[in-house]
Amino acid sequence: MVEAFAVASGKGGVGKTTSTLALGMALSDRYDVTVVDADTGMANLLFHTGLDGVETTLHDVLGSDVPVSDAVYERFGMRVVPCGTSLSGFRRADPDRLRGVVATLARDTDVLLLDSAPALGAKSAVLPVVLADRVVVVVQPTIPSLSDALKVQEYATAYGTSIAGVLFNRVQPTDPIERISEAASRYFDGPIIGRIPERPSPQAARRAGKPVLAHAPESSVADAYRGAADRLEIRPGDETAIADRFQSAVIPEQP
Amino acid sequence: MWLPQGRLCRSTVVSTVSSVLALALDLSLTGYGVFSMPETPRAPRGLITFDGGVPGCCYHPQTSWDSTAALSRIASYRPCRVDLYQLSRPTVRSIHDRAPETVDPTLPASQLDGDSILLQRTKRRHSKRESNTAPTNTDTVVSFLEDSDRIRALQETTRQTVQLRARRWNLASLLENDH
Ligand SMILES: Nc1ncnc2c1ncn2[C@@H]1O[C@H](COP(=O)(O)OP(=O)(O)OP(=O)(O)O)[C@@H](O)[C@H]1O
Ligand SMILES: [Mg+2]
Numbered sequence: 206m207v208e209a210f211a212v213a214s215g216k217g218g219v220g221k222t223t224s225t226l227a228l229g230m231a232l233s234d235r236y237d238v239t240v241v242d243a244d245t246g247m248a249n250l251l252f253h254t255g256l257d258g259v260e261t262t263l264h265d266v267l268g269s270d271v272p273v274s275d276a277v278y279e280r281f282g283m284r285v286v287p288c289g290t291s292l293s294g295f296r297r298a299d300p301d302r303l304r305g306v307v308a309t310l311a312r313d314t315d316v317l318l319l320d321s322a323p324a325l326g327a328k329s330a331v332l333p334v335v336l337a338d339r340v341v342v343v344v345q346p347t348i349p350s351l352s353d354a355l356k357v358q359e360y361a362t363a364y365g366t367s368i369a370g371v372l373f374n375r376v377q378p379t380d381p382i383e384r385i386s387e388a389a390s391r392y393f394d395g396p397i398i399g400r401i402p403e404r405p406s407p408q409a410a411r412r413a414g415k416p417v418l419a420h421a422p423e424s425s426v427a428d429a430y431r432g433a434a435d436r437l438e439i440r441p442g443d444e445t446a447i448a449d450r451f452q453s454a455v456i457p458e459q460p
Numbered sequence: 461m462w463l464p465q466g467r468l469c470r471s472t473v474v475s476t477v478s479s480v481l482a483l484a485l486d487l488s489l490t491g492y493g494v495f496s497m498p499e500t501p502r503a504p505r506g507l508i509t510f511d512g513g514v515p516g517c518c519y520h521p522q523t524s525w526d527s528t529a530a531l532s533r534i535a536s537y538r539p540c541r542v543d544l545y546q547l548s549r550p551t552v553r554s555i556h557d558r559a560p561e562t563v564d565p566t567l568p569a570s571q572l573d574g575d576s577i578l579l580q581r582t583k584r585r586h587s588k589r590e591s592n593t594a595p596t597n598t599d600t601v602v603s604f605l606e607d608s609d610r611i612r613a614l615q616e617t618t619r620q621t622v623q624l625r626a627r628r629w630n631l632a633s634l635l636e637n638d639h
Contacts, residue, residue, distance in 0.1 A: 215562075216562075246564065246567075291576075292576045325561055326528060326561045326564065327527070328625075328631070331625070346601055348601055348604045353562070356560075356614070359618040359619055360618075364631075365635075365636040380601075385602060385605065389605055
């Protein structure tokens with residue numbers, strides 16, 4: 206049983222990686238969770254999980270014949286697949302191989318979370334949204350972020366990927382978040398699953414190389430993420446169907 | 461595309477476009493660069509917008525907002541004439557808000573064969589800009605969301621871009637309603 210989620214925002218820096226790991230940890234109480242850094246150009250999941258020193262990452266899997274299992278690390282109750290940050294690793298990595306990798310991982314987990322790249326102008330950034338069952342849209346209560354979140358939804362809808370939920374992050378006390386989320390909910394085809402406050406804990410957690418739920422489990426941010434994870438109803442799918450979908454989508458990228 | 465006329469701040473001819481990205485960072489350019497072929501002045505001109513030196517959108521009349529395609533057109537201009545224009549930050553931000561696509565800030569550097577120093581500089585400048593973004597004027601956020609015509613227009617333009625790119629990326633068969 207597996208459901209694959211893309212965690213996407215369009216705009217960068219809104220908290221996709223923070224949210225991927227926080228939701229993953231919250232869900233790992235009930236499910237077998239695997240998180241993948243599908244942002245192969247600006248990978249940063251490794252820094253949030255203390256994996257920046259490891260030998261093998263997704264770059265090696267996408268760029269040579271290293272098996273996926275070599276890039277899987279058991280951390281914080283989840284399986285974590287980090288990606289490297291070198292430019293040469295990025296250039297060697299073939300984004301089309303990601304689908305095979307995800308198909309392999311899908312065979313062995315309940316919930317798969319794909320941390321996606323910001324921007325919608327590159328095929329590799331859009332692929333996680335294309336291939337996932339549903340998307341968690343991370344959004345900051347600002348115009349650029351909301352515009353991009355709406356664009357993400359258009360990409361998802363066009364490819365038959367539904368919206369699992371919209372997660373407001375970095376909400377400031379002065380934001381009239383009630384009004385903003387009420388106005389936003391008219392345009393999104395999924396529920397608003399949470400409002401995560403702007404607090405120091407995510408940055409402190411990142412500095413410590415840990416997900417915020419591990420570093421500051423009692424924090425208001427951690428609480429808000431656990432609430433959001435509860436609102437994400439996992440719909441168990443058929444893992445072979447998912448694996449097939451990922452495999453059959455292996456079409457070479459055009460020059 | 462339509463752009464407000466900026467204030468010309470630099471005109472130069474370069475042999476590789478990636479050097480312009482470094483120049484934009486040096487100048488902390490907020491505005492846009494127009495890229496043309498000095499020997500063929502009537503050829504279509506490409507465009508990259510910048511916010512504090514960080515690329516925002518890439519445009520070329522033959523490929524529209526598809527950043528990757530626009531960048532490869534621009535990269536083929538060798539030598540390349542570039543005119544850099546300044547705009548006010550709010551103007552640039554509103555262009556980026558309305559553009560059908562913005563570019564991953566490091567994509568131009570990596571696609572145009574910039575070195576890893578350029579890539580790191582772009583990343584650093586980008587994250588610095590992100591964390592310096594002024595607190596939201598929330599009235600504006602609410603009025604943005606209440607302007608349903610504007611939102612519908614954004615959704616409609618995005619739908620067209622999605623279809624266009626699906627064909628370019630060979631993903632059309634995965635579209636829900638395969639046109
Ligand atoms: N709720 C929050 N409060 C304060 N800071 C936050 C919050 N969520 C995330 N951050 C901080 O914002 C920055 C960006 O977060 P993160 O790396 O998760 O974003 P991202 O969307 O994955 O970025 P990118 O697009 O670059 O991959 C980090 O420094 C993170 O610690
Ligand atoms: Mg990230």
